[in-house]
Amino acid sequence: MSSNAKTPTETVRYAVVGGGEISQTAFMPGISATSNSKLVALVTGDPKKAEALGERYGIKSYTYDDYDQLLASGEVDAVYVATPNFRHREHTVPALEAGIHVLLEKPMAISVEECEAMIKAAEKSGAKLMVAYRLHHEPGTVEMITRLQQGELGRLHSFTSHFSQDLNEQNHRATNGYWAGVVPDQGTYQINAVRHLFGAEPVAVRAAGRKHPEREYNFDDTVSITLEFEGGQLATFLVSCSAAGIDRFTLVAEKGTIDCDPSFVFGPDVSIKSVWTDTDGNTQTLDPGAVEQFGGQTEYFSNCILTGKDPEADGEEGRRDLRILEAIERALETGERVTLEPLEYRSRITTDQIYRLTPVEPPEPISVQSISG
Numbered sequence: 476m477s478s479n480a481k482t483p484t485e486t487v488r489y490a491v492v493g494g495g496e497i498s499q500t501a502f503m504p505g506i507s508a509t510s511n512s513k514l515v516a517l518v519t520g521d522p523k524k525a526e527a528l529g530e531r532y533g534i535k536s537y538t539y540d541d542y543d544q545l546l547a548s549g550e551v552d553a554v555y556v557a558t559p560n561f562r563h564r565e566h567t568v569p570a571l572e573a574g575i576h577v578l579l580e581k582p583m584a585i586s587v588e589e590c591e592a593m594i595k596a597a598e599k600s601g602a603k604l605m606v607a608y609r610l611h612h613e614p615g616t617v618e619m620i621t622r623l624q625q626g627e628l629g630r631l632h633s634f635t636s637h638f639s640q641d642l643n644e645q646n647h648r649a650t651n652g653y654w655a656g657v658v659p660d661q662g663t664y665q666i667n668a669v670r671h672l673f674g675a676e677p678v679a680v681r682a683a684g685r686k687h688p689e690r691e692y693n694f695d696d697t698v699s700i701t702l703e704f705e706g707g708q709l710a711t712f713l714v715s716c717s718a719a720g721i722d723r724f725t726l727v728a729e730k731g732t733i734d735c736d737p738s739f740v741f742g743p744d745v746s747i748k749s750v751w752t753d754t755d756g757n758t759q760t761l762d763p764g765a766v767e768q769f770g771g772q773t774e775y776f777s778n779c780i781l782t783g784k785d786p787e788a789d790g791e792e793g794r795r796d797l798r799i800l801e802a803i804e805r806a807l808e809t810g811e812r813v814t815l816e817p818l819e820y821r822s823r824i825t826t827d828q829i830y831r832l833t834p835v836e837p838p839e840p841i842s843v844q845s846i847s848g
Contacts, residue, residue, distance in 0.1 A: 487777040490516035490551045492566045493558035494524040500837040505769030508832040511777040527841045546573040564589040571596035576603040578776050582663045583793030585654040594790035605776050605786035606793035612771040612830045614763040615747035624674045629729030634669045636712035636724035656694040657716040664739040669710040676818040677702040682806035687717040741768045743834035771830030787823045
């Protein structure tokens with residue numbers, strides 16, 4: 476481990492990199508629910524956000540041109556990177572090289588190559604890198620994963636899911652092609668979920684997409700994806716950013732089914748609720764109640780920093796989803812089935828990484844359309 480790696484003794488001081496909607500309505504308010512984390516700075520290219528959010532939270536603001544100055548200042552221990560996907564490497568690697576820990580929004584990057592550059596930077600400096608899979612700390616999700624991996628429903632058969640929203644055509648996610656679009660933005664949730672629910676890695680991908688005739692997205696805004704697994708399981712899911720919102724999945728197994736609705740979203744009133752039905756028709760409802768998802772993942776990451784523990788959702792976790800996103804892109808371009816190199820599944824999610832923090836009400840966002848964050 477490099478001597479540059481910074482490990483605080485009591486509270487982890489965070490800077491937010493990117494002042495977009497996810498930062499403003501989720502991470503920045505959510506950190507107040509933690510016991511070991513503190514918001515101290517914001518990096519943004521928008522002077523309006525810098526002034527308003529600096530005043531709201533009593534924090535310093537930096538421009539992107541001043542980012543290296545912030546990293547060298549000694550004022551922060553970690554950064555939360557929530558810039559557009561194509562800027563993740565740009566803001567993650569310098570932080571890791573400076574010994575600053577990084578909590579990075581998903582998807583991790585826009586290529587496996589970029590993921591590997593981040594992983595190498597973390598290994599070299601000793602700073603910790605965690606991808607922000609907040610549902611890995613949400614009680615309903617973790618209980619489903621652990622019970623299935625213990626064999627409660629026997630052999631798993633199939634997963635189907637639908638996740639859609641109606642995205643403003645001026646949002647940066649609507650104007651920057653595939654890697655800012657609906658598959659990496661929303662499909663990552665379904666990819667990550669089914670990998671862990673099945674306890675397996677896919678071996679092949681098929682995909683088909685279409686563009687809405689009255690929208691100006693520069694990518695397929697509705698995409699159907701099928702993942703094939705070596706054990707014969709199939710996962711089929713649809714994502715769209717040009718339709719009414721829906722967020723659910725059904726898992727079918729040898730001894731029963733799970734219906735989960737909602738499945739992937741967050742909010743102060745959101746409980747990831749699932750209904751388990753056995754082959755005799757008996758049902759059990761798991762309704763853990765709403766938790767502060769962003770605060771929970773931040774508390775977990777800060778605990779990893781403070782204790783020296785490696786985070787579960789590490790760079791390799793992000794890389795595994797990225798290789799699937801790359802395969803989906805190739806399948807959409809070619810119309811062909813794309814095979815993936817077989818990988819052994821890593822069983823790492825455990826119930827001790829559940830956090831049940833009280834949800835925080837999100838404030839009204841400020842100027843959320845800026846691509847610069």
